[in-house]
Amino acid sequence: MITTTRPLRFLGLVPIAFFCATASAASAAERPDSDTVTIEINAPWDWVKLTSGEWLKGKITALEKDSLSFDSDELGDQDIDWDSVEAIHSHTPLNVLLNSQQLYSGTLETVDGKLIIGSQGPIEFSDALRIASTSKRELDRWSGKVGAGANYRTGNTNQKDFTANVDLLRRTARSSIRLSYIADVFYDDGEETSNEHRANGSWYIRRSENWFWQPVQFEYYSAPLQNIASQWTGGMGAGVYIFDTDDISWTASAGPGYMYTRYEETPEGQSRTVDSGAFYLSTQYDQSLTDYMDVSASYQLTASNKDSGKYKHHGVISLYIDLTGSLDLSMSAYWDRVKYPQADSDGVLPEQDDFRYTVGVSYEF
Structure with a gap:
């Protein structure tokens, strides 16, 4: 009560x-x-009651993939299994997308075990697909991580260098935009020995509990030591949720695309620019190992013509350990492979494989 x-x-x-x-x-x-609990209905925060009988005070930030994101002053950011939520009272209006693709806006209440959205309802909890803020401030739609660390790498070069990375997420009730960027730059006695940059972007539109649509997928890559001055890949596709639980998320997506590559050097008489139709296959795996430790792994295969490298592999596995509420210790391993690397003007071929190992600190906001 x-x-x-x-x-x-x-x-x-x-x-x-x-x-x-x-x-x-x-x-x-x-x-x-x-069972009597006294809560401040008119206070500037949201309330969530768990099936265990516990009440949480804070802010509802999102519902995605059956996990409710909740920000508590005492407990920090929490991901709660949607099946573990018994009751809700939100102070501010929220956007709620149903499985039927209907979008409602309003404060959330629970009556007789069903969800009331403003004046709409009652609605079964299982019919709520996504929840997002109704704030008109663009910054309120974004979250992310910013990190920096040191690398030790083998392959085309053996050295220690510096890396920086940014991961951003823009979330609405209907869709999400994910942007990431990683830079690897090192100077030795004034000479640049490493200068790699990779930027990725995806636009996800979730269509049901089981699949999503990707109208935009792009990547920019620059790696002079692999003789790639710049490489642009764009495409579109669709994906499925292989696992979608409170602790584990595993998705896979695929689709057609286009690749444009400009090499640093090529043998005499050979063009420095090539383009090709492409096809990508990617997968993303995230798991909460403990309350303070998460693991993330991703892999993408891009197929193109032989002049563009034929098969391009990119894999990352990362371990995150909470240091404070906003700071994480991150350890990552990267693998890049090109089936047919492009020779330089002297006919020297870069190695097919390139590896990086990173230890750093990231700030989450």
Whole structure:
């Protein structure tokens, strides 16, 4: 049962209120299993009740892939299994996308185990597909990580260098935009010995519990040590959720695309630019190992013509360990492979494989 607290209107009622409060506290002590909980309905925060009977106070930030994102001042950012939520009271309006692709906006309430969205409802909990903020501020739609670290790499070069990375997510009730960028730059006695850059972007539109649509997928890559001045890949496709639980998320997607490559050098008489139709296949795996440790792995295969390298592989596996509420220790391993690397003007072929190992710190916002 939820009761609403209100200020006393008359000072003359203070002794009576004190006596009643004392009696109520004594009664509660005699009945430790009481279901009565007092919450501040008009306070500037949201409430979530779990199936265990616990109440959480904070801010509902999103619902995606059956996981409710909840920001608590005391507990920090929490991902809660949607099946573990029994009741909700939101202070601010939210956008809710249903499995039927209907979009409703309003504050969230729970009545008789069903969801009320503003004046719409009752709606089964299982029919809610996504929840996102209704804020008109663009910054409120974004979250992400910014990190930096040191590398030790083997392959085309053996050295220690520096890396920086940015991962951004823009989320609405209907779709998500994911952007990432990683830079690897090192100077030795004033000479640049490493200068690699990779930027990725994807636009996801979730169509049901099981699949999503990717109208845009792109990648920019530059790796002079692999004789690639710049390489642009764009495409579109669709994907499925292989696993979609509170602890594990595993997706796979595929689709056609186009690749344009400009090489640093080529043998005499050979063009420095090539283009090709392409096809990509990618997968993303995320798992919460413990309350303070997560693992993430991704792999993408891009197929093109022989002049563009034929088969291009890119794989990453990362381990994140919470240091504080916003800081993580990150350890990552990267693998890149090109089936047919392009020879330079002297006929020297870069190695097919390139590896990087990174240890750093990332800030989450």
